[in-house]
Amino acid sequence: MSRLKVPFCMHRNGWLLVLLCVVLGVGSRGWQLGLPLGALILLSLLLHELGHMLAAAALKVPVRELGIQFRGTYIKRAYATRRRDEIFIAASGPLMNILLIVPILFVPRLGPQLATCNLMLAVFNLLPLPASDGLRILRNLASSTIVRSTNPA
Secondary structure, three states, rough: HHHHOOOOOEOOHHHHHHHHHHHHHHHHEEEEHHHHHHHHHHHHHHHHHHHHHHHHHOOOOOOEEEEEEEOEEEEEEEEOOOHHHHHHHHHHHHHHHHHHHHOOOOOOOOOOHHHHHHHHHHHHHHHHOOOOOOHHHHHHOOOOOOOOOOOOO
16 A cells, blocks of 8 residues: 555646636536536546556556646656556556446436546547547557656556
8 A cells, every 4th residue: 555655746737727627517517516516527537547546556666746737637657667567557547437437427416427527538538649548558559669758647
C-alpha cells in the first residue's frame, strides 16, 4: 500500500477544472443536483487516474504525483520497462471508468447522466489524440521500443 502514497498537487489553474465540472453539473441539472453532479464528475476524473496508479503500483512503476490542472487530472510516473506494461497502465484509466458505469447507474437521480459521462471519458481517452491514453497505447503497439512521451499516463 505504501506505493500508493503519492503527493497531490492542486495547480492554481486546477480550480478552473473544478469550476468547469460544477458549471457543467449546474448547467445540466440546476443547483440542487448540479453541485453533486459536478463533484461526482471530478471524482470520476480522479478515479480514472487512480486506475493508472493501481496498475503502476501492481507493476512496481513509481508514481511521483497526482494532480489537477485545467487540462485535466494527471499522474506523473516513471516509465515501465516493457511496452506491454506501458499499454496496461495507459488502458487502466479508461478501464476504471468503464468498470464504474454499472455501479454508478444505481446513484439516485444522477446515475444515468454520470454513467454517460464515465463512458464518454473512457471513449474519449481511448482516441489517439495528443496526450491521450489511446495515443500512448497506439504508439507502444506500433513501436519495437518503449515510446517515451512527455507526459506518461
